[in-house]
Amino acid sequence: MAAAKSARFHRLRVAAVDRLTDDSVALTFDVPAPLREEYRYLPGQHLAVRRIVDGTEIRRTYSVCSPAPDGATGPDQLRVGVRLVEGGEFSTYAHKEISVGDELEVMTPAGRFTLAPRPGHYAAVVGGSGITPVLSIVSTLLAREPDARFCLIRSDRSAASTMFLEEVADLKDRFPQRFQLVTVLSREEQQAGLPSGRLDEERLTALLPALLPLADIDGWFLCGPFGLVQGAERALGALGVARARIHQEIFHVDDGATAAAPSAPAPAHSTVTATLDGRSGSWPVQDGESLLETVLRNRADAPYACKGGVCGTCRAFLVGGEVRMDRNFALEPEETEAGYVLACQSHPTTDQVELDFDR
Template structure:
């Protein structure tokens, strides 16, 4: 999937240590950059790729898109974004991807968002409430302090614009406040009580959890205790490490060692953007690494098994997935793999990136 140079239209401070970067999308690329609420963009800068969720609402003919970037100490792109990036600069950006999405439909939707996990949730809530007058959204957000909370004004705007259809509770875990939940860590028991008080759990069509692993795990436990069926709950993990996969989708991982790696060089055939390529992969080598030697345009972002950008369908042979934090069970059952984590087990393997 190609990168496109987009111009920074403006930068807005979205928290003490975060910026919202709005990128102008020229008319010829508006179809390419149309997104579903919850999707993310991959940005390429100084040879690195980073993935950031879109916070702007989805719409048919948008001339710009916005991502939220929090400064991570030691983070190469986030430091550049918060301290040096300016309007008029260009960034190489891959079109929106990701399956942690909410397509506007009637119903009552709810989210638990922690820290920068508010970014895709803001897009979901804004898009849903604007598109459907028969939909509601309940948000429980959690931040360390008010100063670190991204998009406070934009979330407050939703309350003003959609009174009666948008409900908000804001927990600050390290700061006392006069209204709202008491400060302190949100564990499963507190979440269960808070969520049950906010909305009858069985009235919710879909739950969206987005934030650090501890909050996702605690929220899943709380919803389980409230009797919410797991298939109504979707999650996206956010990590804040200096060398991040910026977004992580779902929470399974495969860490077993490969059962029987192919003892010899494997022939890899890949179909990508309608063009077939054949190349060689050495024993244990991730198929993406092998393919990139022949096809530098092969899609990837995190190379850590978490963003799903390198998803492809295995059409021949067998592979071992060293890690999977991106594909759902139904995708695995349909034969999808992550090329960055797929190690060949057979002499010939075929991947279809267009499937």
């Protein structure tokens, strides 16, 4: 995992806008030399991009898709993939308005869906734009670690909708003995390979043992829509894969995908104490507020991106008190067991709560 560090926004120049498919683009940002250390990232991490529309701040999170640099300095460029979402305020802007030379406010990297290069046999199940962080993971791993292998199982609607098709094909050409690619199209038949259809739990339970020696896989990386990730996790569990070997990142969760946590009695008055960038403060929690909202009213630099319990940017250590988390699609079980919470989803259930964003 990446060491905790303060998330900051800087204005970065757009160096390239590349159309990947009819509904996706890749944005490349130039990183000036004085900021390169701040933008050093682990393969699999993401960036939050911020813009103001009619006085309202909009933040969206996009994974870095390029290989992580291996050197004394950080990256001179960052590349992210953006898929158009119906009604999406930022994705529509990215597709229709952003041009080379524009400057955008970009947060320094965050996220724990990562794999530092090391020997081993790894695998991923991804759907749609879930390829984005995994592309960074696999390209970095294979280039840096000669004793590593990777199997990528990807699901897309059709060949025309497949993001980073050329980049993945290049990996297969460069590392034919160490990179295994399995492609499934849900709405289009292929001339060769697996039959079309969704990669659901039942299909993955039958498919995975036929593709891989499950006991020898050192880590599984699941990324994409909620249904695909949850189905893959259940399939792996049924096949006896240890939960500690499964890592997941969800890109989109429908509002009705899962119920919120049962409500716990809230205290009449509660105070949150938060440490951020080495400075602490205490503030009253207003009725119905999440702890992140309370902190943001007093510390505008509190880290967040999605406010939906998906990206994990607002992760904080619960030093004292108790909270109720409405949703959690970002933290691994070992993180919650260790005492971490998502501030955007946490509500106090005790009079005093203390969070540490620096841990």
